[in-house]
Each structure stands twice: as C-alpha cells, then as structure tokens.
Amino acid sequence: MQFITRGFKFGLWVIVVVASLRNNEMSAQNWSLKGSVMASVEINETKPSILLKWSPETTATKYTIYRKLKDAKAWGSLKATLAGTEVSYLDTTVQIGQTYEYRITRAASDIPANGYLYAAIKGPAIESKNAVLLLIDSRIQDSLITSINRLKNDLYNEGWDVMQAVVDKNATVPQVKDLILNQKALNPKLKTLFIIGHVIVPYAGNDAYDGHPDHIGAWPADSYYADLDGTWTDDSVDNTDAGRKENKNSIGDGKFDQAYIPSDLELEVGRVDFFNMPAFSKNEIQLLRQYFDKDHKFRTGQIKARRRGVVLDNFNFQNEGFAQSGYRACSAFFGPDSTSTADYRTSLLNGSYLWSYGAGGGWYEGAGGISTTQNMAVDSLQGIFTFLFGSYFGDWDSPNNFMRSALGSGTILTCAWAGRPGWQMQHMAMGEHIGFSSLLSQNNNTLYINSPNGRRGVHAALMGDPTLVMYPMLPVSNLTIKEVAGLVELNWGASTDASEGYLIQRKKSNESTFQTIARNFNGLTYLDKCLNKDTTYEYRICATKLEKNASGSFYNVSAGLISSIKITRPDLAIDSIMTKDENAGFNQGKFLGAQVSGGTAPFTYTIKGNLDPNKLSAGTYTLIVEDANGCKTEKEFIIRLNTSNHEINIDHVNIYPQPADDFLYINPKSKWELNEVRLINPIGTESNVKVERTSQNLGRIFVQNLKPGWYMIKGSNGNKHFEIPFIKL
Numbered sequence: 267m268q269f270i271t272r273g274f275k276f277g278l279w280v281i282v283v284v285a286s287l288r289n290n291e292m293s294a295q296n297w298s299l300k301g302s303v304m305a306s307v308e309i310n311e312t313k314p315s316i317l318l319k320w321s322p323e324t325t326a327t328k329y330t331i332y333r334k335l336k337d338a339k340a341w342g343s344l345k346a347t348l349a350g351t352e353v354s355y356l357d358t359t360v361q362i363g364q365t366y367e368y369r370i371t372r373a374a375s376d377i378p379a380n381g382y383l384y385a386a387i388k389g390p391a392i393e394s395k396n397a398v399l400l401l402i403d404s405r406i407q408d409s410l411i412t413s414i415n416r417l418k419n420d421l422y423n424e425g426w427d428v429m430q431a432v433v434d435k436n437a438t439v440p441q442v443k444d445l446i447l448n449q450k451a452l453n454p455k456l457k458t459l460f461i462i463g464h465v466i467v468p469y470a471g472n473d474a475y476d477g478h479p480d481h482i483g484a485w486p487a488d489s490y491y492a493d494l495d496g497t498w499t500d501d502s503v504d505n506t507d508a509g510r511k512e513n514k515n516s517i518g519d520g521k522f523d524q525a526y527i528p529s530d531l532e533l534e535v536g537r538v539d540f541f542n543m544p545a546f547s548k549n550e551i552q553l554l555r556q557y558f559d560k561d562h563k564f565r566t567g568q569i570k571a572r573r574r575g576v577v578l579d580n581f582n583f584q585n586e587g588f589a590q591s592g593y594r595a596c597s598a599f600f601g602p603d604s605t606s607t608a609d610y611r612t613s614l615l616n617g618s619y620l621w622s623y624g625a626g627g628g629w630y631e632g633a634g635g636i637s638t639t640q641n642m643a644v645d646s647l648q649g650i651f652t653f654l655f656g657s658y659f660g661d662w663d664s665p666n667n668f669m670r671s672a673l674g675s676g677t678i679l680t681c682a683w684a685g686r687p688g689w690q691m692q693h694m695a696m697g698e699h700i701g702f703s704s705l706l707s708q709n710n711n712t713l714y715i716n717s718p719n720g721r722r723g724v725h726a727a728l729m730g731d732p733t734l735v736m737y738p739m740l741p742v743s744n745l746t747i748k749e750v751a752g753l754v755e756l757n758w759g760a761s762t763d764a765s766e767g768y769l770i771q772r773k774k775s776n777e778s779t780f781q782t783i784a785r786n787f788n789g790l791t792y793l794d795k796c797l798n799k800d801t802t803y804e805y806r807i808c809a810t811k812l813e814k815n816a817s818g819s820f821y822n823v824s825a826g827l828i829s830s831i832k833i834t835r836p837d838l839a840i841d842s843i844m845t846k847d848e849n850a851g852f853n854q855g856k857f858l859g860a861q862v863s864g865g866t867a868p869f870t871y872t873i874k875g876n877l878d879p880n881k882l883s884a885g886t887y888t889l890i891v892e893d894a895n896g897c898k899t900e901k902e903f904i905i906r907l908n909t910s911n912h913e914i915n916i917d918h919v920n921i922y923p924q925p926a927d928d929f930l931y932i933n934p935k936s937k938w939e940l941n942e943v944r945l946i947n948p949i950g951t952e953s954n955v956k957v958e959r960t961s962q963n964l965g966r967i968f969v970q971n972l973k974p975g976w977y978m979i980k981g982s983n984g985n986k987h988f989e990i991p992f993i994k995l
Contacts, residue, residue, distance in 0.1 A: 295376075296607060298579040300325075301587035302594045303370045303381025304602040306816035314362050316385050316818065318355045318370065321602045325374040326350035332369040333357065336384070336693070339713070341369055350374070362387045365696055365820075371715070377584060380715045383598050384692040388812065389820030392697045393769060393782055396457035397427035398733055399449050401442070401491075403463025404432050409551045413558035414462070420565055421733060423741070423806070423825040425771075427455055427778050439468045439490070439520060446491055446533075455778070458534040458701050458732050459491060463554065464541035467663045470724045471525030472503045472515055475686050476628070476657045483508030484515040486663040487724040489527055489708060492535045496528035512663060526722045530709045534701030536680070536732030538673060542665045545631070546643045546674055553674050560677050561731055564650060566825060567740040567763065569677055571650045572618040573815070574604040580626035580635040581655075586717040588655050588685030592623025595691035599736070601816040611637045614647040614676070620736065622649045625685060628656020630664045631671075639671040647676035651700065651736070655685035660725060669729055680730030686720030694736050695817035701732030739763040739824035742807050747831045752866045752895060754794040754803070754831060761809035761824060768792075769810050769823050775802040775830060786810055786821075796897035797833045799864070804830045838865030838893050840901040844991055856882055856905060859976040859991045865893035867948045868973035871993060874900065879925065879993075918986050921979060925993035928970040934983045938963055943981035947972075952980070969994055 304321040318331065329348040332341035346355055350373070360366060365386040372379040398421060402414065414430075421428045429452075431445055442465060450456045470487035474480075483505050490498060503515045503523040515521045540546070540553035548556065563569045575596025579589035596605035599621065606613070610624035624636035632638030633656035637645070652672055659668040660683035672681040680700055682689060689707040694700060708726045710716070720726070743759035756770070767788045771780035784792065797803060806826035813822040841861040856879070862869055873879055874888035882905045890900045920933040934940060938959070945955040945967075957965040967979070972994045980989045 295582075295584075296579070297377065297582050297584040298577070298587040298589035299593055299607065300374075301377055301379050302590045302597070303372050303379045304593065304597040304605070305368075305370050305381035305383055306597060306601040307383060307385045307818050309385075309387045309818045311362065311387055313358075314360050314387055315356055315358045316360050316366065316387065318357065318368060318383065318385075320353055320370060320381060322353050323350075323372060323374060323379070325376045326372050327375060328373040329355075330371045330373075331355050332371075334367050336365055336367060338367075341713075360387065363390055365389045367692070369714075377587075381594055381597070382690060382692045382714060383817055384696050385818040386696055386820055387818055389696045389818065391769065391785075391810065391821035391823045393425065393771070393823065394779060395424065395426040395699075395733075397429055397453045397455040397778075398458040398460055399429040399431060399446065399456055401446070401459060401461045401465055402430065402432050403465050404434050406463040406551060406554060407432055410462075410554055410558070413555055416562055417558055420562060420825060423828055424565070424733070425780060425806070425826065426458075426733065427453065429453060429456065433465045437466055439466055442466060443491060447494060450494060453778075456533070458699075459536075460732055461488065461491075461535065461537040461539070464539050464550075465537075468522065469512060469515070469520075469663075470498065470522035472505050472523070473525040473723070475720045475723055475725050476660060478657060480507075480509035481513065481658065481661065483510075483513030484521040485513065485661050485723075485725040486727065487522065488535045488537055488727050489531055489724045490522065492531040492533040492705070492708070493527060493529060494532040498522045498524055498528065510661070510664065513661065522724075524724055527708070527724055531705060534705040534732050536701060536704070536728040536730050538730060539670060540674065543639075543667075543671065543674070545639045545666045545671065548674075557673055557679075561679055561734075564677065564679060565734065565738045567738045569650075571620040571648065571677065573620050574600050574606070575621040575623070576606050576608050576610065576613040576619045577623040578608065578610045578625070578636065579623075580633075586685070586719065588625045588688075588717075589623050590716065591684040591689045591691070592621070592653055595689075595694075596621050596623075598692045598695050598817050599815055604816075610635075611641065611645070611647075614649050615645060618648040620649065621651050622647075623653040623655075623684070625655035628659050628668070630658045630661070630668065631666050632656075632668050633659070637668075639666045639668050642668070642671035642675040645675050647672075647678055649676065649678050650734075651680050652678055653682055653684035653689065655683055659683070660686075662727060662729060673730055679734060680728060682728050683726070686717065687723065687726060688714070688716030690714045692817070695815055696820045697735060697737065697813070697822055699733050699735050700728065700730075704728040704732060737813050737822050739809050739811055739822060741824045742768065742809055742827045745805070745807055745827040745829045747805060747829050749831060749834060752795070752835050752893075754797060754805075754833070756792045756794065756805055756807065758790055758807050758827060760790060763811050763824060764809035766810040766812050766821060769808040769826075771806040771808075771826070773804050775804055780804075780806050795895040796838075799833050799835060799837050802830055802832045804828055836864035838891065838897050838899045839863050840889060840891055840899055843889055843901060843903040845903055845905055856880065859993045860889055860891065860901075862891055862948055862976060865891075865897055865899075866895050867893065867975065869893050869948050869975040871974075871976065916988050916990060919983055919988045919990065921990050921992060925995045926969050927995045928968070930967045930969050930979070930992060932957060932965045932967060932979065934963055937984065939984035940965065941982060943967075943979065946978035946980055948975040948977065955979070
C-alpha cells in the first residue's frame with residue numbers, strides 16, 4: 267500500500283500537498299488507538315498480585331491473557347480468557363522481585379487489538395551493563411574529544427564497559443564490519459554499538475517499505491553492522507530505476523541484496539549523524555556537540571521531561587494502525603489517562619512530553635501535519651524519545667533527513683521510523699535502555715503482533731544514543747575514600763533521589779565488571795574490609811529509588827560516582843602453624859597455635875569442620891583464622907602424631923593447659939629461677955606479666971581477661987631463655 271502523498275520530485279524543493287492530511291480528525295474512529303489495548307497495572311505488595319487494567323472497547327467480544335518471563339521465546343499456555351465486557355485481570359501467581367511480560371489480545375467485531383506490558387512488584391535493579399563500542403567518524407573525532415570523553419565517563423559511571431574505535435573516512439563497509447567483529451572477539455560482552463558521526467552507511471535490499479514504486483531499492487542498513495553471523499550477498503539484485511541514486515542497487519556495487527535480515531541481529535545499534543543537514547544554521551560539529559550536551563544533562567538528571575505521551579497518526583489506516591507503537595508504549599509507561607491524542611508539533615512546543623509519536627504523509631524532509639526539517643531546525647521541542655513515520659524519510663541517509671533532524675531540535679534524543687515495523691518498548695518501563703527495545707523490535711517476527719509490513723526489514727534503525735534509559739536520577743556527590751585501621755572508609759554527599767538508599771559496588775582495577783557489595787544501604791559512610799595489600803580497588807556509589815509507573819515498580823539506580831584507592835595494610839595471613847611434630851626438634855602440645863600477620867586483632871581460630879584442636883588424629887587439617895573485622899584466611903597443616911598431651915614442654919619449662927581459658931600454669935622443671943616473664947600478644951606487642959607462685963616449682967598466670975587468640979610467653983629461668991606459644995580460648 268502506498269502512502270498518500272504527491273508533489274515530491276527528487277532533487278527539487280517543492281511544496282508538498284498531503285491528501286487526507288487530517289484523516290484522524292475527519293474519521294469517527296482512531297484506528298491506531300482501536301488497534302491498541304491501552305493497558306496498565308496496579309500492584310499489591312501486601313498480598314502479592316498484579317492487576318492488569320485496560321480501557322473499555324464497545325466492539326470487544328473476548329480478551330485473552332498470556333504471560334511469560336523476559337527471556338522466553340514464546341508466550342506459552344493461555345493464562346485467561348475473559349468476556350469482551352471485562353476491563354481487568356488479577357494475577358495472584360506473582361512473586362515480589364520478579365518481572366513478568368504480559369500480552370493482552372482483544373477480539374472485536376471490527377478490528378483485533380493487542381497490548382503488551384512488562385510489569386513487576388519491586389523489580390530488581392539493573393546493576394551492571396554489557397560492553398558498548400563507540401564507533402567514531404575520524405572526521406569529527408578531534409573536534410569532539412571533550413564531548414566524547416565526557417560521554418565515555420558517563421557510560422562508565424552507569425556500569426557500561428566502554429570500548430572505542432575510530433573509523434577512517436575512507437573505510438569501506440566490510441572493513442567497518444571486520445573492525446566490529448575484532449572488537450567483539452576482544453570483548454565477548456560487547457552488545458551495543460553507538461555510531462557517532464557519518465561512519466560509512468551500509469545499503470541493502472530491493473524494497474520500498476513505504477510503498478512507493480520510485481523508492482524500491484537499497485535503503486540504509488545499519489542492521490548489517492549488527493548482524494555478526496548472517497550471510498549478506500551482492501550478487502543478485504540489479505535495480506537501476508530507483509529515484510535516489512543511493513537507492514540504486516546493482517550486482518557488485520557494494521550494496522547488499524537482502525531486504526530482510528538473514529538472521530537475528532546480535533548487537534544493539536544507535537547512530538547520531540548530522541552529516542549533510544544544511545537546513546540547520548549550525549554545522550555538523552556544532553550539532554553533534556549540542557546533542558552530547560543535552561545527552562549528558564538528561565542522563566545525569568539535569569533535564570527532566572514530564573511523564574506523559576502525545577500521539578498523532580494522520581494516516582489512520584484501519585488495517586495497519588501505524589501509531590500503535592506510540593499508544594501501546596505510552597500506556598505501559600504512563601497509563602491511558604496520561605496518553606493524549608493531539609497535534610505533535612504544537613504539543614511539544616508548548617509542553618513537556620517524555621514520549622511522542624507523529625505519523626503523516628511524508629517526504630524526505632517532513633511529514634504532513636507533523637513537522638518538517640526546516641521547523642526542527644528552529645523549534646525547541648520539549649521531548650526526549652520520539653517516533654516519526656511517513657513516506658521517504660525512513661530512508662534516513664538523505665540530505666536534510668526529517669528523522670535525523672529531530673535529534674537537532676530541543677531536548678529530543680532518539681527517533682525511529684515506527685510503523686513498518688512496529689516497535690516494542692515495554693521493557694523500558696522496568697529500567698531497560700532503548701537499545702534493548704530497538705534490537706527486540708528489529709528481530710521480532712511473530713512474538714509481538716504488529717502489521718507484517720516491514721517486519722525484520724534491514725531498514726529498521728534507531729537514530730540517537732542506544733544506551734539511554736527513561737528514568738535517570740541525580741547521582742551522589744563528593745565521593746572520598748581513605749584507608750583507616752585496616753578498613754576502607756567511603757564518604758559521599760546525598761542524592762535527593764535516593765529514597766531507597768545507595769548501591770555500593772567494587773572491583774579490582776584490572777577487572778571489567780563491578781560486583782555489588784551492598785544494596786539499599788542507608789547512610790553516607792560505608793566501611794569495607796578484607797582487602798588485599800598493593801591492590802587498587804575502584805568503588806562505585808549509586809543512588810537507589812523505588813520507581814513507580816503504570817507497569818508497577820522497580821529499583822532504579824543512578825549513574826555512579828567512582829573513585830579508587832590502593833591498599834597499603836598487609837593482608838591477614840597465617841605465617842606459621844605450630845604442631846607437635848617428632849621431626850621438629852622440640853616437644854610441644856598437638857595443634858598448638860599459629861603465627862598471624864596483618865589483619866586486626868583479636869583473632870579467633872577454628873579447625874575447618876569445627877573439630878576439637880585437642881583431639882586431632884594424625885592427618886591433614888585446615889586452620890581458619892578470623893580477625894576482628896570478620897576477615898578470614900586459612901591454611902593447611904599436618905598432624906603427624908596422635909597425642910592427648912595438653913602440655914607444651916621445653917626441656918627446662920612446661921606450660922599448661924593448652925589451650926588455656928582462665929589461667930596458665932608454668933612449671934620450671936628444676937630450680938625456680940623465673941625472671942623477666944613477658945606476654946606477647948597476637949600483633950607482636952610485649953607486656954609484663956605477673957606470675958603467682960603456687961608451690962615450690964609451679965606458678966600461675968591469669969589469662970581470663972585476654973581476648974581469644976594466639977599468644978607467646980617469653981622469659982628466662984636462670985640462664986636459660988624460653989619462648990612458649992599458647993592459645994587463649
């Protein structure tokens with residue numbers, strides 16, 4: 267089916283007259299709205315349940331409900347069948363902290379409809395990301411180095427593993443693909459591709475996704491860069507009749523034959539490209555710099571759009587309902603009552619909308635009743651995420667392209683040609699980034715019901731930053747780190763968005779992924795412990811909020827503030843273990859004790875398996891030492907003799923019992939000539955000790971006030987020196 271436009275001729279600027287400009291206003295029905303189940307949820311935490319609600323429809327005859335988990339590839343068995351008069355469904359088989367995806371299908375006497383929700387009660391925070399590759403046009407790299415470095419820092423703070431590659435202006439499409447494949451081999455976590463500038467554009471296909479015969483041919487296909495294992499050929503299509511020279515597709519010309527992706531795409535792709543946009547007074551570099559300024563402000567919570575949506579479909583085709591992509595998404599995000607049908611440009615000029623959708627009879631530089639590139643160049647539209655749809659401009663590599671122009675207006679950050687195919691955005695309600703939804707939409711076949719036109723087409727593309735989420739938060743401030751008495755102390759300034767405290771993550775400097783060490787931490791000071799000497803650790807502190815919207819609730823996290831520290835305090839270590847060993851050259855008890863270094867006293871000692879150290883048979887055992895901070899270390903030792911002797915016997919002095927609890931006896935075997943008796947504690951500090959003489963050759967040392975751990979009695983008896991270890995229970 268062709269879109270209804272006339273008056274366009276390639277290479278000429280002409281006035282475009284759009285037939286049926288306002289079908290939406292003249293028709294009794296809004297078919298895009300009727301083709302969408304306008305659904306939202308209410309959640310109950312006390313008795314865990316999710317109530318699915320939708321707007322009533324007089325022509326409805328039946329509703330069916332399906333549910334699946336996020337990664338499931340099919341909807342599975344039917345959840346419920348409801349009468350056409352029903353407007354809700356209560357799901358009581360849910361768990362707090364688990365996300366669920368729902369499909370609501372409506373049968374009706376006129377047209378069917380579908381709605382999709384991704385819902386949860388306290389859904390889990392997305393605490394880390396995959397790797398993102400910034401693919402940068404060499405022409406603009408030097409001029410944008412400050413903006414790109416700030417973007418890299420923002421991404422890293424959000425948990426992305428950031429990679430970068432610069433593409434030479436003379437590079438070919440296959441060379442760029444090889445570069446991407448090499449980067450993927452270096453980092454298997456690579457999932458997202460962010461193209462910055464006019465990196466050479468792949469072209470593919472022999473189709474007109476907008477239905478115009480003069481537009482049959484190759485269209486821009488960043489999807490080629492996203493397909494890591496599909497087969498793309500250039501040996502069958504031979505079309506020289508396309509209206510725009512870039513759309514002509516001949517054998518061996520470097521443009522691919524495939525009009526539809528040969529296999530599922532593996533990478534999420536977004537592109538910010540202001541090449542050849544003379545309608546703007548600012549040049550390419552200035553537009554890129556402006557884009558990344560507002561991108562930074564939005565993702566750090568400095569730009570906030572009102573949580574509502576506006577939709578206008580000037581086509582109003584009954585059998586396709588192009589604006590379903592907008593209606594379904596806005597209903598899932600904001601609810602039906604915050605999703606309006608109104609003029610696109612006027613609404614965004616006069617008010618703030620987080621999401622917007624506009625469709626109308628189009629040409630390369632505009633859509634009837636929506637706007638034009640020339641308007642975008644001077645307007646300051648108050649939105650963030652937008653969809654546009656209409657003839658010709660889905661071919662986005664054209665000069666002054668309308669879809670690309672949206673990124674130069676006001677606070678708009680993303681745009682997609684949504685209608686052929688439809689786009690599925692519901693996962694963004696629970697904190698996913700837009701690249702996740704774009705890849706899902708590009709790969710969709712029959713899992714999500716939309717018009718079949720354009721489905722899995724190579725042309726589907728995201729203009730804008732693919733890493734953006736809907737609900738950025740204000741981060742923490744003034745993170746400081748210092749080492750204090752074997753601990754790392756972190757202090758930071760509060761975020762006003764941190765209603766649920768803070769997320770604290772840590773990694774070693776040579777690791778790529780942060781590990782979470784505390785969630786929903788309530789405070790502005792955190793003490794970390796059990797760290798390794800001479801190791802540099804990075805810490806990431808994020809504000810946490812329980813975000814609530816029309817799809818339920820989930821834990822949202824802000825961008826992190828990151829700082830690092832190198833540890834200087836020695837690790838907790840077991841230097842030596844003393845046992846009774848017939849080859850040791852002296853007579854001591856059995857397991858006797860251990861020499862410990864590092865850590866923080868006092869120490870506790872256990873034998874793995876909670877074995878009694880005085881009843882160990884010959885064999886191999888593991889000693890576990892824990893310090894005052896709860897840090898643990900362990901070391902194997904061998905008992906070669908089986909004995910129940912509780913005395914440590916140095917040929918001229920004995921001490922017992924071993925281990926000791928309240929007191930320790932010391933027994934010089936010959937004449938009593940004890941002097942200079944001292945106690946050495948677990949960290950090596952010496953102190954005088956009083957020996958109470960209880961008989962001619964026996965003394966008693968009180969140890970009940972000592973903390974548990976390993977100690978040493980040091981002294982002399984006459985001219986014979988002794989150092990005897992013991993364990994205090």
